[in-house]
Amino acid sequence: MRLVFLGTRGEINVRSKRHWMHSSLLVTDSNSRIMIDCGKDWAGRFRTMNLDAIVLTHAHSDHAGGLKCGASCPVFATAETWEPLKGYAITERRQIGAYQPFRIGQIVFEAVPVSHSLLAPAVGFNIRGARGGLQIFYVPDVAAIPNQSKALSATEIYIGDGATVQRPILRRRDDHLIGHASIASQLSWCQQEGIRRAIFTHCGSQIVKGGDQSIRAKLRELGRSCEIAVRLAYDGLRISI
Numbered sequence: 508m509r510l511v512f513l514g515t516r517g518e519i520n521v522r523s524k525r526h527w528m529h530s531s532l533l534v535t536d537s538n539s540r541i542m543i544d545c546g547k548d549w550a551g552r553f554r555t556m557n558l559d560a561i562v563l564t565h566a567h568s569d570h571a572g573g574l575k576c577g578a579s580c581p582v583f584a585t586a587e588t589w590e591p592l593k594g595y596a597i598t599e600r601r602q603i604g605a606y607q608p609f610r611i612g613q614i615v616f617e618a619v620p621v622s623h624s625l626l627a628p629a630v631g632f633n634i635r636g637a638r639g640g641l642q643i644f645y646v647p648d649v650a651a652i653p654n655q656s657k658a659l660s661a662t663e664i665y666i667g668d669g670a671t672v673q674r675p676i677l678r679r680r681d682d683h684l685i686g687h688a689s690i691a692s693q694l695s696w697c698q699q700e701g702i703r704r705a706i707f708t709h710c711g712s713q714i715v716k717g718g719d720q721s722i723r724a725k726l727r728e729l730g731r732s733c734e735i736a737v738r739l740a741y742d743g744l745r746i747s748i
Contacts, residue, residue: 508534508535508536508634508635508636508640508691508747508748509534509745509747509748510533510534510745510746510747510748511532511533511544511745512526512708512741512743512744513526513528513532513549513703513743514529514546515669515710515740515742515744516528516530517529517669517670517709517710517711518567518568519712519715521712521715521716522715526710528546528548528549528572528575528708529547529549529569529570529735530647530708530710531544531545532544532645532647536613536636537613538559539611539613539620540559541562541611542558542560542561543632543645544562544569544570544571544741545563545570545571545573545574545578546567546569546570546571546573547568547575548569548571548573549573550573550575552573552575553573553578554578554579554616557612559580559582560582560611561574561580561581562577562583562584562611562616562632563586564576564596564629564630564646564648565587565588565628565630565648566584566590566591566592566627567627567648570586570648571592574592574598575612576596577595577596578598578734580597580604581599581600581601582600582601583602583603583611583616584601584602585603585604585630586603587601589602591626591627597633603616605618605619606619608635613638614634614636615634615637616633617632618631618656619632619633619644619651621649621652621653621658622649622650622651622684622685622690623649623687624648624685625681629646630640631649631652631736632644632646633662634667634735634748635661641663643665643748644659644664645666646666646667646709647668648687649667649688650684650686650688650695653677655699655700656700657704659700660700662702663702663703663704665693665697665702667690667693667695667706667708668690668693668707668712669690669709669710669711669739670687670689670709671692671711671713672690672722672726673729674689674726675687675692680726682716683741689710690707690726690729693729694729694733694735698733698734702735703736704736705730705737705738706737707726707737707738707739708747710711710739711739714739722737722739723739726738
């Protein structure tokens with residue numbers, strides 16, 4: 508199984524050469540090409556990618572806005588994500604449920620509900636090859652993971668929310684936590700669950716404007732304190748699992 512970070516920029520106005528496109532991940536093997544999230548930056552671009560499927564984490568425009576005029580492949584999402592997208596011209600809709608694994612080719616996905624937004628409820632995805640290999644957990648937007656131990660029990664590589672390094676962007680509304688956990692907080696989750704590799708995408712302005720060298724130094728420092736190998740994703744990064 509191979510991962511290509513097609514985009515690593517969050518819903519911010521600034522861009523850089525390394526973080527230009529809205530966050531999206533391409534998951535491939537010898538038989539399948541699956542795009543996770545298709546934000547508005549990808550409108551008119553993704554149709555040339557020969558995709559077998561698109562999988563959505565939630566309905567915010569930087570994750571689903573590129574599909575407003577439809578898609579030429581099946582699109583998988585939860586009922587909570589489909590509701591705000593009901594006006595989109597998507598013909599092949601596939602509804603998925605929480606903790607109900609589904610397979611696209613030889614790649615298995617499992618949706619895990621996470622706290623992020625009330626208007627656009629989000630999930631992360633456990634992803635593994637049907638024939639083995641490392642299991643990853645991909646969650647580009649997250650404030651908290653309500654069933655953390657269950658969600659991350661088999662995770663070997665955590666791919667998380669890079670909106671902010673140390674100061675979270677969080678608030679409570681109707682007794683729900685919404686927004687973005689910090690990288691530091693997510694590394695503490697990984698430490699608690701014994702995860703030793705973490706990658707961060709969906710980069711916020713602190714990272715995009717801050718300069719990769721200083722940010723990488725800070726991430727190395729945070730990683731050492733948790734005994735976790737940490738890296739920052741960038742547009743075009745390729746990883747074999």
